[in-house]
Amino acid sequence: MAAAAGGGGMRPAAAWKMLGKRMEGMASAVWARCLFTRSRIPDSVFQPQPGDHEKYGGDPEQPHKIHVITRIKSVIGRPYWEKKIIKDLGLDKAHQPRLHKNIPSVNSRLKVVKHLIRIQPLKLPYGLPTEEEMSDTFLTSKGELVIKQRLKPVEQKEIKS
Numbered sequence: 045m046a047a048a049a050g051g052g053g054m055r056p057a058a059a060w061k062m063l064g065k066r067m068e069g070m071a072s073a074v075w076a077r078c079l080f081t082r083s084r085i086p087d088s089v090f091q092p093q094p095g096d097h098e099k100y101g102g103d104p105e106q107p108h109k110i111h112v113i114t115r116i117k118s119v120i121g122r123p124y125w126e127k128k129i130i131k132d133l134g135l136d137k138a139h140q141p142r143l144h145k146n147i148p149s150v151n152s153r154l155k156v157v158k159h160l161i162r163i164q165p166l167k168l169p170y171g172l173p174t175e176e177e178m179s180d181t182f183l184t185s186k187g188e189l190v191i192k193q194r195l196k197p198v199e200q201k202e203i204k205s
Contacts, residue, residue: 107146108165112187114141117160129153130160141183 115135119127134142144150164187173181180192
């Protein structure tokens with residue numbers, strides 16, 4: 045027994061016991077990190093579903109050209125890849141709409157974070173604005189690009205008496 049105690053080195057089991065809960069906490073953190081890696085998400089999540097158009101009211105024959113994307117939920121506690129996608133799309137602040145093209149590369153990224161965002165088509169109730177009207181446009185919360193009509197001064201005619 046004395047030889048085991050005075051052997052100069054600790055056995056691995058003794059070192060494990062010495063760290064106690066601290067070592068167990070580290071082991072569980074490594075284990076939890078393995079659960080939330082991108083490779084564990086099935087590929088079917090990233091593929092288009094046949095009922096997506098009916099569910100969201102879109103028309104596959106005439107798709108809209110621009111998305112109005114708004115972040116509606118926090119990214120605190122979300123995996124690192126979702127945080128990166130949100131940052132890359134410019135959605136750092138909540139409830140600040142951003143415009144993105146309706147193209148497959150953007151849509152695949154939006155599908156990963158669809159539970160954190162609201163996607164609406166850009167509606168143009170007054171048509172496309174001209175260059176002069178660009179400074180007088182604003183985006184509503186419903187995804188409409190509204191052109192504020194500036195009043196032009198009316199020329200007054202002289203009254204002859």
